[in-house]
Amino acid sequence: MAVDALGRPLKLILTPGQRGDAPLAPALLGGLSPRRVLADKAYDSNAIRAMVAAMGAEAVIPCNPTRKQLIVYDFEAYKMRNTVERCFNKLKHFRRIATRFDRRAAHFLGFLQIAAALLWMR
Known part of the structure; x- marks a missing residue:
C-alpha cells in the first residue's frame, strides 16, 4: 500500500500472504x-x-x-x-477487512477500495 503524508491510501495491491512485497514496488x-x-x-x-x-x-x-x-x-x-502502519490499522477498523470474510481476492480488494475511499472522505 502507498499512502500520502497524511496517511491516506493512494494505491492498493493485493498479494498472497506468502509473497514478498518488494517485487511489487515498481507497480506500487x-x-x-x-x-x-x-x-x-x-x-x-x-x-x-x-x-x-x-x-x-x-x-x-x-x-x-x-x-x-x-x-x-x-x-x-x-x-x-508509521503513517503506513496507522493506515493499515484504520482499514482494520472495518470488521469485514479485519476478519477477511471474503473468500475471493477480487471481493476483498473491492471492499478494501471502498474502505480506502471512506478514509479519504473523513
Missing part, C-alpha cells in the same frame, strides 16, 4: 511523484533505490542486516513510516 510506485519514499528493510535493494532516484525522490530505506555496504538514510524522516 508507478504513476506517483513523491518527494520521499519511506519503506522498511524488505525494500532494501539496489534496483528499488535506483528506481526511486530515477523518480527524483529520496529513498528513506534502512539497510538489510545482510547488506555488505551500508547506505546512510535519514533516521528522522524514517520515523514517519
Whole structure:
C-alpha cells in the first residue's frame, strides 16, 4: 500500500500472504511523484533505490542486516513510516477487512477500495 503524508491510501495491491512485497514496488510506485519514499528493510535493494532516484525522490530505506555496504538514510524522516502502519490499522477498523470474510481476492480488494475511499472522505 502507498499512502500520502497524511496517511491516506493512494494505491492498493493485493498479494498472497506468502509473497514478498518488494517485487511489487515498481507497480506500487508507478504513476506517483513523491518527494520521499519511506519503506522498511524488505525494500532494501539496489534496483528499488535506483528506481526511486530515477523518480527524483529520496529513498528513506534502512539497510538489510545482510547488506555488505551500508547506505546512510535519514533516521528522522524514517520515523514517519508509521503513517503506513496507522493506515493499515484504520482499514482494520472495518470488521469485514479485519476478519477477511471474503473468500475471493477480487471481493476483498473491492471492499478494501471502498474502505480506502471512506478514509479519504473523513
